Amino acid sequence: MLVSRLSRLGFRVAKELSRGGYTYTSRTRYRQRPCGRYQRSLLELLPETRAFQGAIFQKHHDFSTSASNNASEGGDEQKETISVTFVLKDGEEMHVRVPIGMSILEAAHENDIELEGACEGSLACSTCHVIVMDMEQYNKLEDPTDEENDMLDLAFGLTETSRLGCQIIARPELDGIRLAIPAATRNFAVDGYVPKPH
Amino acid sequence: MAIFGARKFLSRTFSTLSPEPLRVCIVGSGPAGFYTAEKMLKTHQGSQVDIIDRLPTPYGLVRSGVAPDHPETKNVINQFSRVAQNGRCSFLGNITLGSSVSLAELRELYHVVVLAYGAESDRVLGIPGEDLQGVHSAREFVWWYNGHPDGANLDPDLKSTDTAVILGQGNVAFDVARILLQPTSELATTDIASHALTALEQSSIRKVYLIGRRGPVQAACTAKELREVLGIRDLYIHIKEADLKITPADEDFFGVGGWGCCILGLWLSNERFLESYGNKGYVSAVHLEKTALKGVGPGKQIAMGTGQFEDLACGIVLKSIGYKSVPVDGLPFDNQKGVVPNIKGRVLSDNSGDPTLLENGLYVCGWLKRGPTGIIGTNLYCADETVASVSEDLEQGVLASTTSLPKPGRGGLLQILDDRNIRVVPFSAWEKIDEEEKRLGSLINKPREKLTKWDDLLKAATE
Numbered sequence: 001m002l003v004s005r006l007s008r009l010g011f012r013v014a015k016e017l018s019r020g021g022y023t024y025t026s027r028t029r030y031r032q033r034p035c036g037r038y039q040r041s042l043l044e045l046l047p048e049t050r051a052f053q054g055a056i057f058q059k060h061h062d063f064s065t066s067a068s069n070n071a072s073e074g075g076d077e078q079k080e081t082i083s084v085t086f087v088l089k090d091g092e093e094m095h096v097r098v099p100i101g102m103s104i105l106e107a108a109h110e111n112d113i114e115l116e117g118a119c120e121g122s123l124a125c126s127t128c129h130v131i132v133m134d135m136e137q138y139n140k141l142e143d144p145t146d147e148e149n150d151m152l153d154l155a156f157g158l159t160e161t162s163r164l165g166c167q168i169i170a171r172p173e174l175d176g177i178r179l180a181i182p183a184a185t186r187n188f189a190v191d192g193y194v195p196k197p198h
Numbered sequence: 199m200a201i202f203g204a205r206k207f208l209s210r211t212f213s214t215l216s217p218e219p220l221r222v223c224i225v226g227s228g229p230a231g232f233y234t235a236e237k238m239l240k241t242h243q244g245s246q247v248d249i250i251d252r253l254p255t256p257y258g259l260v261r262s263g264v265a266p267d268h269p270e271t272k273n274v275i276n277q278f279s280r281v282a283q284n285g286r287c288s289f290l291g292n293i294t295l296g297s298s299v300s301l302a303e304l305r306e307l308y309h310v311v312v313l314a315y316g317a318e319s320d321r322v323l324g325i326p327g328e329d330l331q332g333v334h335s336a337r338e339f340v341w342w343y344n345g346h347p348d349g350a351n352l353d354p355d356l357k358s359t360d361t362a363v364i365l366g367q368g369n370v371a372f373d374v375a376r377i378l379l380q381p382t383s384e385l386a387t388t389d390i391a392s393h394a395l396t397a398l399e400q401s402s403i404r405k406v407y408l409i410g411r412r413g414p415v416q417a418a419c420t421a422k423e424l425r426e427v428l429g430i431r432d433l434y435i436h437i438k439e440a441d442l443k444i445t446p447a448d449e450d451f452f453g454v455g456g457w458g459c460c461i462l463g464l465w466l467s468n469e470r471f472l473e474s475y476g477n478k479g480y481v482s483a484v485h486l487e488k489t490a491l492k493g494v495g496p497g498k499q500i501a502m503g504t505g506q507f508e509d510l511a512c513g514i515v516l517k518s519i520g521y522k523s524v525p526v527d528g529l530p531f532d533n534q535k536g537v538v539p540n541i542k543g544r545v546l547s548d549n550s551g552d553p554t555l556l557e558n559g560l561y562v563c564g565w566l567k568r569g570p571t572g573i574i575g576t577n578l579y580c581a582d583e584t585v586a587s588v589s590e591d592l593e594q595g596v597l598a599s600t601t602s603l604p605k606p607g608r609g610g611l612l613q614i615l616d617d618r619n620i621r622v623v624p625f626s627a628w629e630k631i632d633e634e635e636k637r638l639g640s641l642i643n644k645p646r647e648k649l650t651k652w653d654d655l656l657k658a659a660t661e
Contacts, residue, residue, distance in 0.1 A: 118277065118575055122270035127575045150422040154573060 082175040086113050087133065089183040100172065104130060104165040104179065115181055121166035123147045126155035128165035133178040135161060140173050157182035218600040219286075220245040220592070221607030223308040225295050226315035227251040228258020229574045230564020232278040233581035234312050239284055241585055242592075247287045248308075248608050252294040253347070254623040254655045255631060256282065258316060260574065262346040265373040266388035267380060269645065274574060282625045288608060291623035292656070298620050299611065301528040305559055307610045309600055310588055313529070313538065313545075314563040317521035317570040321536075323365070327471025331355075332481040336364065336374050336518035343377055343398075345391030345648035347655060356401035359513020363484050366518030367410040368418035372427060374516050375406045379433055389639065389646045407510060411489055411501035471515065483511045521570035530557065537569050538562045543584030544591070559597060561588060627659035634658045 081097040098107040105128045108115035116127035132138040138161040224231045227249045264271045282289045320335040341349025364371045382399045489501040525531035539546040547555035563584040591597045638647035
């Protein structure tokens with residue numbers, strides 16, 4: 001499964017590069033904004049590539065701004081929350097309530113759950129890697145962007161339903177979602193060899 | 199002396215009430231060092247952890263390796279500084295293993311010594327002309343633009359040529375290519391060292407070749423880096439279409455953990471560097487042989503020469519073919535692999551692989567343990583493994599219990615260094631350097647202006 005996924009990635013990139021014959025010219029400006037905590041850096045993609053999903057960027061608010069957004073919408077103090085279950089490395093389950101608009105990474109940190117977030121949500125690492133335990137729930141998530149896929153490909157213990165926790169934003173449809181935090185150490189060997197995920 | 203004696207007496211008498219702390223010394227303050235410290239502090243609630251580094255500044259390659267145009271990758275510094283500020287942890291800078299203090303001395307002072315000092319040297323090509331001027335290691339070039347005090351004097355000549363050749367196609371090669379070709383207006387608002395910005399503003403380099411022995415599929419860069427370089431304004435990427443064909447053998451390669459990355463590859467192997475006729479001692483071209491891939495096993499292809507040669511004119515060459523670790527006195531070392539022989543982080547006494555010959559209390563983590571591969575996050579798992587080995591050794595009595603064998607730890611180390619007149623830079627002193635760099639940067643719209651000379655760093659640390 002993973003092989004086909006990587007092949008698809010390779011082919012996808014190959015296709016992009018092959019356009020236009022021998023040379024590939026890029027005319028789009030490359031811009032990168034400095035990142036605040038849990039804010040994604042924006043990258044303008046080439047118009048030809050797929051998945052510049054403007055919608056996703058709008059949703060990635062800093063926690064404080066989403067709080068004020070929801071307050072203005074609903075007008076009530078009690079923010080809407082969904083139920084999320086984290087299955088920890090040792091198998092222990094933790095049930096938490098996550099406000100709509102908060103990322104899974106933030107939610108984990110709010111609840112003292114051991115989920116690393118080295119780059120603090122800016123798609124520059126894969127340490128917040130989580131596994132969605134149910135295929136149906138996985139399909140409810142919006143497709144990952146190329147940037148997320150690039151980082152996911154480097155994650156240890158990658159599976160078919162893996163996502164980055166900083167990119168999963170709580171929405172009503174995700175109520176009851178169960179996420180496993182991968183026990184990476186069992187996949188890690190001294191010589192750096194990463195075994196094929198099964 | 200009386201106080202020390204009393205402490206020992208007290209610690210023995212009250213060992214069940216206030217046990218001797220586990221004293222840990224970690225050499226190296228990059229990701230491997232800090233992730234090890236964090237895990238150690240969490241796993242051993244009584245432990246005292248010291249992180250030493252030969253620089254007055256912490257964070258290793260996060261500070262001196264990550265490219266200036268990748269600021270988010272450096273966010274992990276926030277996590278590391280929280281570790282350094284833990285009451286049971288001390289960062290001690292400006293201490294060099296081997297000269298300030300020996301490995302043997304550290305092993306006397308601490309119960310556990312973890313070497314996490316990475317790889318500060320380079321793999322060598324071993325071909326004629328490698329010593330010509332204009333041939334640099336990419337590692338030093340990265341140090342140069344990142345303001346590492348040992349790289350500040352590199353002074354690469356970017357003005358007498360329009361072509362640079364980079365040997366290697368990993369992420370470091372891409373970083374270097376990007377920094378050479380990125381519009382300097384973009385770099386001007388990053389934390390790039392000012393001497394590098396000035397040199398790049400005057401640079402005449404317009405063409406960069408990335409040379410690899412094998413094909414696009416085997417290139418070591420990651421998709422993120424390639425995607426990024428394709429998006430840079432006014433930058434044209436040339437790749438031979440024929441090189442992009444993916445064969446069934448390549449598909450095999452995907453399967454065993456490599457990720458495909460099609461790339462600007464000339465399938466060429468470097469034969470030698472050609473010296474300039476006009477400018478003696480300077481490189482003027484790279485003499486290359488075209489290669490072809492030959493399958494030698496499932497998922498394994500090697501590059502073989504084809505007998506076709508070509509010369510690529512250039513004025514600067516950057517070798518980006520891999521970092522290499524440096525051994526120290528008293529440390530078993532595998533010169534071939536460039537790592538310390540170890541099993542799950544426990545240092546072995548020699549290269550025989552005999553798992554019963556262990557160096558008691560000595561561990562490794564990071565590149566020194568695994569070789570110079572992986573990303574920052576890779577060290578998370580590496581540290582987990584090493585700390586697990588330490589924990590196991592403590593539980594099984596392989597490591598003497600701290601009560602039966604109390605060690606001087608930090609106090610002892612600081613005493614030795616004081617006797618040798620070595621100016622230790624603690625975390626609070628680094629914070630002064632940090633503040634000064636940020637202050638200087640704010641004057642010119644940069645996140646920081648790095649202090650790139652040893653004297654300036656030490657001065658800011660003590661003011």
